[in-house]
Amino acid sequence: MSSVNIRDFGTHAQVLVIGGGPAGLAAAIAAREAGIEKVLIIERDRMLGGILNQCIHNGFGLHTFHEELTGPEYAARFIKKAAELEIPYLLGTMVLSIDRDRRVTVMGDETGILTLTADAVVLAMGCRERPRGALNIPGYRPAGIYTAGTAQRLMNIEGFRIGNRAVILGSGDIGLIMARRLTLEGAEVVCVAELMPYSGGLKRNIVQCLIDYDIPLKLSHTVVDIRGKERVTGVTIAAVDGNRKPVPGSEEEIDCDTLLLSCGLLPENELTKMLDTPMSGITGGAVVDEHLQTGIPGIFACGNVLHVHDLVDYVSEEAAHAGKNAAAYVLGGGIAPGAVVTVQTAGGVRYTVPQRIDPAAMEDTVTIRFRVADVYRDRSIAVYRGEKCLTRRKTRVLAPGEMEQVVLKKEDLAGLTEEEGLRIVLEES
């Protein structure tokens, strides 16, 4: 269980990391490597590694380790590293509250109920899945309706069979992965229905999880009814029009005992909201600067709690950045706030992280990650400082399911002001 006796550790951490998934682990490792003695990870589950533990498929780590790992293997590399660095962690421990003075109240087996203090906090709580209720799918409420991640946990960690014949709504990555997983376990996946005219998942997952197994992907389709009083006995799917409303007459009844939902992930920011710091209505995460610092000095955010990522490699990279900055905050006595410039977006760029840059305080480069609003072909990603184009890169296809990034140099942003403006735009190539 927990690696630390809290009586020995005490109630003060220099860097307190909330969440022991990929983001929290990378942040804690980076903080320790930057010279922080007292790092502490708080994890609510019974093991470190977060959702990676249930992602037993491969494809993780291509960017970070230049090899294909499974989720647990990828997590294990970071868990091993954290162990080598003797980073203490608490398992089965949940943070109940946090305040702007970085007082964090936790509850768990090791701690009972306890208030900790920290010089810096890294928020790395991850995200949750959008449930059926939030999708407003009418019909009965029988057993056999799972979010894809819940089904994944029951199958891959607990070792159970969740159904024999499934329809999957939503072509997010977990849904695609689960279509293959169910098939490999002997269940039949009738189809994957996707409300949008494009998939929300990675191209490689559509190929490797659906096409390779002859599972139909029905774009612009949704579930309009769920039948079955005790267990699901069937669902009705229908085509949707341009306003995403079901087209009368297009209904198709499908017999099945299982409905999986993979309809989007929501950053889990209950704690962040207690801080009363600016939040982004688009990402669902905190608004951060180039240090990944929230509006509260000394409180940083990274990983899926900040914005939902496509690849865990980027989570690790971003989180290491947050951890390093948290360490610098502690060791250097804070980050001097300078003139902060808002990163503006246009032409289909939905959001950026960070949302704000301090050209004076930034390091030599800043990585700006973003997603686009639709599928775009043959566009260029351009960055403008005022009227001046700083960079421009041609792309063949941009899709909402894939995260994009641009790297900006400090020298290009020197003296940048809000009036002058910094914009990331998509342009016709």
Add this chain to the structure above:
Amino acid sequence: MNYGADVIVIGAGVTGAAAARELTAYDLRVLVLESGEDVCSGTSKANSAIVHAGFDAKTGSKKAQFNVAGSRRMRELVTELDVAYRPNGALVLGFAEEDRARVQELYDRGIANGLAPEEMEILSGEEARSIEPALSDEVTCALHAKTSAIVCPFELTAALAENAAHNGAQFKFLSRVTGIRREEDGYSVECADGSVYRARCVVNAAGVYADEIHNMISDNKLSITARRGDYLLMDKEAGGLVSCTIFELPGTYGKGVLVTPTVHGNLLAGPTAVDTQDKEETATDAISLDEVGKRAAHNVKNLPLKQVITSFSGLRAHEAGGDFIIGECADAPGFYDAAGIESPGLSAAPAIGVFLAEQIAGKLGAAKNPAFDGKRKGIPHVAHLSDEERAALIKEDPAYARIVCRCETVTEGEIREAIRRTPGARSMDGIKRRVRAGMGRCQAGFCTPRVMEILSEELGIPMEEVCKNLPGSELLVKGGAV
């Protein structure tokens, strides 16, 4: 004839549970037969959770009589049974000049039904908005019913049942009544599994099936239609939008669509009213859900429909005569109906229970039960405790430190306690209704595997047999890798 019980109560919804609890206050052996796997698994589980003030029902009706008496009794009952309850008041909105007369009519009816003048007031649109800033700008007048309240219907029903059991009542679940026969001095009641129970009196609290039960024994036939209502439940972030319960002016099909906070801090909107043939038809439909959203948004500004975390539908037991049918059946002595219990049934239940118990005790000449203990202590809700109280609880049982449902801060200790109570939770839904695990914004995404595991351990059943509710609602199918 050897009777195993003095009274059989058919149905463990809020009415049946209230009757059972009040019957145990007398020297009577009480047996409750419930077709579901748990208490509160029919109409009582899916309704507006309002304790109505009592101005709405027709003066002189049983609905009016039991509503007023029930909502008064409720205030004491929730203390005795440690049930979540909040007197939040209600506003009935008028939008046009002619609505003023209808609002006045409701006020007058309230007085005629026995409410005190100080329990109600008629407000102008501005006055109403000063109480509830989120009300529509088009509201011109409103009835403010100060004694209207909200309650947790799940906890109320479970608490009544627990207290009944504590005082000796027996509960049999998965016991659907299929036949009732007159015996020389009582009744024999047969269940779907073939078991037969005998008692001197029977209470019919069978919800939407109360007509079928009644018609087994009486020639004065009842006809109950299941009137379906769809609801939208919104996130706790939206729970503070209104503090009162916001009603439309009532129409033919009931009280219209309301918007209300719940005792747990969510925001609830609904219900619609659609008569159905199938008494199990608890499926929502897109048109109804859309209607709930539109009508609620007409009454309350900035209704955050994006924050809907779940939708559900409930069935009201509407009897053709339009009123409650309560009391001894004219052609079946010893057979007592509590039928047609639609709104304001939840409000009325405490008074219905008391009334039926008095009647039956009188009939059977039963004395008061000297050992009756009307107090029940609720399952601790860690989410609502202070840190000091939490620490004390954890010291007693470390399971109260282990959070299983992160959205609602529900611990393993609470879940185990919910199963260990009598009658205890037997299913995922039973856990959810008692301690709210799975009731929050992720809607059981994270806690499902853990709650299943705890149910499996506590009940001594394999994971594959853990059900959402009734048999047939198993969450897993056989043949997993383990």
